[in-house]
Amino acid sequence: MPRQIDATRQFFFRVILPLVLLTALLLVGSAGGLIWLANFQTKTAISEQARLARAAIDVHGKALAKGASDYGHWDEAVVAIVDNFDFPWIDGNIGHAGEDSYGLAMSFVLDPENRTVYSYVDKKGGAVDARSLLSNGFNEIVARTRGGDRVSATFGLVSAGNELAMVAVAPLRPFVDKTRPQDTGYLVVFVDVLTAARLADLGNTYLLPNLRLADIDDESVDPRARIRFSDEIKATARYLAWDPARPGDALLRTAGPILVITLCAFVALSVFVLRYSGEAARLIRSSEARAMRDALTGLPNRVLLLDRLDRLIGHLKSRQPGVALMYLDLDGFKAVNDGHGHAAGDELLCQVAERLRSLLREQDTAARLGGDEFVVVMPGLTNRDELRTRASRIIETLRSPYRVTDTVVEIGVSIGIAVSPTDGREGADLLQKADQALYLAKSSGKGTARFHSDKALQVVGG
Structure with missing residues (x-):
């Protein structure tokens, strides 16, 4: 026991x-x-x-x-x-x-x-x-x-x-x-x-x-x-x-x-x-x-755009020649918004966003900053002739007639272009330079694109 x-x-x-x-x-x-x-x-x-x-x-x-x-x-x-x-x-x-x-x-x-x-x-x-x-x-x-x-x-x-x-x-x-x-x-x-x-x-x-x-x-x-x-x-x-x-x-x-x-x-x-x-x-x-997304169009907003742009510029320093940024401002949008109502204006902005998406390469990014302002970022693209062609294509595409609320309307677009690293090595700086180029484009008659660093102020026709 x-x-x-x-x-x-x-x-x-x-x-x-x-x-x-x-x-x-x-x-x-x-x-x-x-x-x-x-x-x-x-x-x-x-x-x-x-x-x-x-x-x-x-x-x-x-x-x-x-x-x-x-x-x-x-x-x-x-x-x-x-x-x-x-x-x-x-x-x-x-x-x-x-x-x-x-x-x-x-x-x-x-x-x-x-x-x-x-x-x-x-x-x-x-x-x-x-x-x-x-x-x-x-x-x-x-x-x-x-x-x-x-x-x-x-x-x-x-x-x-x-x-x-x-x-x-x-x-x-x-x-x-x-x-x-x-x-x-x-x-x-x-x-x-x-x-x-x-x-x-x-x-x-x-x-x-x-x-x-x-x-x-x-x-x-x-x-x-x-x-x-x-x-x-x-x-x-x-x-x-x-x-x-x-x-x-x-x-x-x-x-x-x-x-x-x-x-x-x-x-x-x-x-x-x-x-x-x-x-x-x-x-x-x-x-x-x-x-980080625009509630109306679903595109990236300013916060997400700058974050992606800074990451992209840093990533491309050792692998690609640079990055181009196009600052877009719609011409005639206010007339549509005031004449047909905010619902028509919102529908028009959504259609503009869809047309921009159709023009992007896989590596490109389109964003909406607010109002009728958009931005397109194109990594690895710095050739001015090619950028002129891309800008002209955007101008032609966006000024084609739109049907909103059973009404056909037309608008235009002005574009300011800045290229890194020539025009800036930071996202905010590049965006500011493109905005300045946009101001020159709108001042010269709208429906055009301007390069920030173009001393001759050569106009890309729409």
Whole structure:
């Protein structure tokens, strides 16, 4: 009997106990690893959402700044504001037009002393002082615009009462009349008040559920799922917040009980964890892809374009002669948009995007910067004759008639061309040089293309 007890004890200590301890260690290690993985997934998802939130605000601000620049770079506006103040013209073409085109809540015109000479507030034109409605950063944005190159628009987030507002400020300057000084001293101000409904729309677009304003002491907000507006807004303790993605919580709720039941479930759980990890990664990639794509045409937007362009230029330095960039601006699009409605304008932009896709090589990229501006990137293509041929083909293709909303319309296109490394070794620099070439093309009669580095200003006919 004692021998049986000793044998049983030895078996217990030599076999059972080690197996129990090993199983316990595996379960504890698996549980610990599962908890770590869940926390890591949640942290990564929230970090990606914060990056998407900043990208959403930046893209929204750049689009508003582009609109303000378009309205500020206008000969008729200079005449109506500077030469002979024409309130009805300003009210119809800036105030009401800004609301109709961009859904703006407010717009203003400031004189060289920053006095408000025109305001559009609550759907009425007047002369309400912009500084009485906008604070926490507005003066700084105006100062940045005046201290800049007197050509570019600036944008930023400010306070509009108890709400947040995106403000874009652009210098008022002539477009065609070269006899006038470019610096008139007047500014066009566009204001998009980010109401709860407006923030909800942005949140739906960028997969940021319940995007809203929140106080810093709001305990219901996860500190990781909020961002500050901008450096200018220092007098407020409010943040942009959203309901963060928590893939790790779902993982624990589903996999935890399985881990406790049996060791066999541990193996099944491992597969389950991998599947959940793949799904979380897919959701993050999907969110990022939506933030980097133009919602209307599906083409890459400015953020994705610059990222691809910088990668492409760096990759081609040792393997290809360079990369060409064509900056496209549609001629006559505004007339179609105004004459046939925004739905027709959107349909026309989609058809333009499809025609551009049909002209691309496999290695080329087409992107939409916003409004009626597109970019085509062509790696390994620097021969000017071939670029002229490609540009002419684009001009011919895009000016063929379109059928939108049972109506046939026609537009044209002007193109500015920049080539790396001659015109720049960075994506943003190359884009700027192509934009400058586009300005020359439009100034020379539209429907043409210009090279930035072409000193003879040779025109590619459309």
